[in-house]
Amino acid sequence: MLEKTFYKMMLSKSFPFPVKVTYWDGKSEVYGNGEPDVEIVFNEKIPVTEITKNASLALGEGYMDKKIEIKGDEKAVQKIIMGAYQSADSFMRASKFRKFLPKQKHTEKQSEADVQSHYDIGNDFYKMWLDPTLTYSCAYFEDDNQNDLEEAQIAKVHHILNKLHPQKGKTLLDIGCGWGTLMLTAAKEYGLKVTGVTLSEEQFELVQKKIYDEGLEDVATVKLEDYRELGNEQWDYVTSVGMFEHVGSENLSEYFSDVYKYLKPNGVALIHGITRQQGGATNAWINKYIFPGGYIPGLPEIVTDIVENNLQITDMEMLRRHYQRTLEIWDKNFNNVRDQIQEKMGERFTRMWDLYLQACAASFESGNIDVVQYLLTKGPSGENLPMTRKYMLNK
Known part of the structure; x- marks a missing residue:
C-alpha cells in the first residue's frame, strides 16, 4: 500500500499532459485533465528503494525487462520522457531523486x-x-x-x-x-x-x-x-x-x-x-x-x-x-x-x-x-x- 502511495505521488505531477497509469494489481488511474493518449503499465512493481536510489536506472531497467510497458503511438516512449523533463515536479528533475554517480575513469x-x-x-x-x-x-x-x-x-x-x-x-x-x-x-x-x-x-x-x-x-x-x-x-x-x-x-x-x-x-x-x-x-x-x-x-x-x-x-x-x-x-x-x-x-x-x-x-x-x-x-x-x-x- 505504501509503495502504491509513493508511485501515485511520483507520477501524479510528473507530466504536463494527461497520462493513464495501470498498476501491477490491474487498477488504473488517470493523472492530469483530459483524455490520455498514452498509458504506462506496470506489469510488476519496482521497489521504491531502487527508484529513490536512481530513478532513470531503475525505470530504464524496468522497461528493458518488460516490468514496464508504454502504450500509445510509435512515439509514446519519447512523449512520456519528454513530458517528464518538461514538468518541474517530475521524478526526472526533482532533487530528491538524484544521487551522485561513482566517479568515472577516463584513462x-x-x-x-x-x-x-x-x-x-x-x-x-x-x-x-x-x-x-x-x-x-x-x-x-x-x-x-x-x-x-x-x-x-x-x-x-x-x-x-x-x-x-x-x-x-x-x-x-x-x-x-x-x-x-x-x-x-x-x-x-x-x-x-x-x-x-x-x-x-x-x-x-x-x-x-x-x-x-x-x-x-x-x-x-x-x-x-x-x-x-x-x-x-x-x-x-x-x-x-x-x-x-x-x-x-x-x-x-x-x-x-x-x-x-x-x-x-x-x-x-x-x-x-x-x-x-x-x-x-x-x-x-x-x-x-x-x-x-x-x-x-x-x-x-x-x-x-x-x-x-x-x-x-x-x-x-x-x-x-x-x-x-x-x-x-x-x-x-x-x-x-x-x-x-x-x-x-x-x-x-x-x-x-x-x-x-x-x-x-x-x-x-x-x-x-x-x-x-x-x-x-x-x-x-x-x-x-x-x-x-x-x-x-x-x-
Whole structure:
C-alpha cells in the first residue's frame, strides 16, 4: 500500500499532459485533465528503494525487462520522457531523486574499453538502421520538411567542412573519425590531406578498407590510436564530431589543449558535440548500458575550457532540433527492422536500444540537451576566414 502511495505521488505531477497509469494489481488511474493518449503499465512493481536510489536506472531497467510497458503511438516512449523533463515536479528533475554517480575513469585504457563497448557491437548492426554513409551523429536538415537522412548527413559533412573555409592541399585531422565519411569527403571533394583517429577496431578496419578501395592512400590515413598519443604533428584544420562527450569532465580541458596543440598557427577547428545549456550532467542508465563513461558538458564549462586553452571562438551554432529529427528517423529505421535486430541481438537489447533512441530524442525535444558546433581558431577569432557567415553556405 505504501509503495502504491509513493508511485501515485511520483507520477501524479510528473507530466504536463494527461497520462493513464495501470498498476501491477490491474487498477488504473488517470493523472492530469483530459483524455490520455498514452498509458504506462506496470506489469510488476519496482521497489521504491531502487527508484529513490536512481530513478532513470531503475525505470530504464524496468522497461528493458518488460516490468514496464508504454502504450500509445510509435512515439509514446519519447512523449512520456519528454513530458517528464518538461514538468518541474517530475521524478526526472526533482532533487530528491538524484544521487551522485561513482566517479568515472577516463584513462586511455578505460576510454578504449568504453568506445569499443559501444561502437564495436558490429558494423552490420549499425548498417541496419543508419543511413548508407554510416554517419552516427546529428544530421543537418537544410529544409524544415526534409526527411531524407542520407541527404541530411551529407549536408552536415559539407556544413562542417565549409565552415573551415578549407584550402586545397592543406591538412585536416578528424578526432573520432567514425566510419570515415567526413575525412574521406574532405580528401575527395575538398582536396585536403586527411588523418582520422579512432579507438574502434570495427571503424578502423572499415575506414582503412575504404581508403584502399578508393585509391586514397596518398591523401588519407586512419589510425587506431588514442587522440592523446598523436605526438607533435600539426594540421591546418581539426574536426571532431560527437567526441568530447566521451572524454569526461576531468579531461575536457586536456581535450581542448590537444586541439590547440594539433593546430598549426592560425589553424581552424570545428568541434561538434552534445552540450547542456543548463550545466553538465550524466545519466546512470545511459552510462551503464549505452555509453560507459559518458558525460554531457555544460555550455559555460565548454566555453571556459576553450578560452583557457588559448583557442578563440569564431562562431557557435545550436542544432538541437536537427538532432531530435535525426534520432526520430533513426528510431523509425530501427523499428522497421526490429524483428531482424531482435533475432540477432535479443529482445532485452532491442528494447534497450529503442528506449535509448527515443529517450535521446525526447531530451533534445524538451531542451534538456542541445548539440553545438564550435568554430575555433588558434589565433585571433576569425583569422583567415571571411568577414561574414555567407561563405558557410557555399555549395
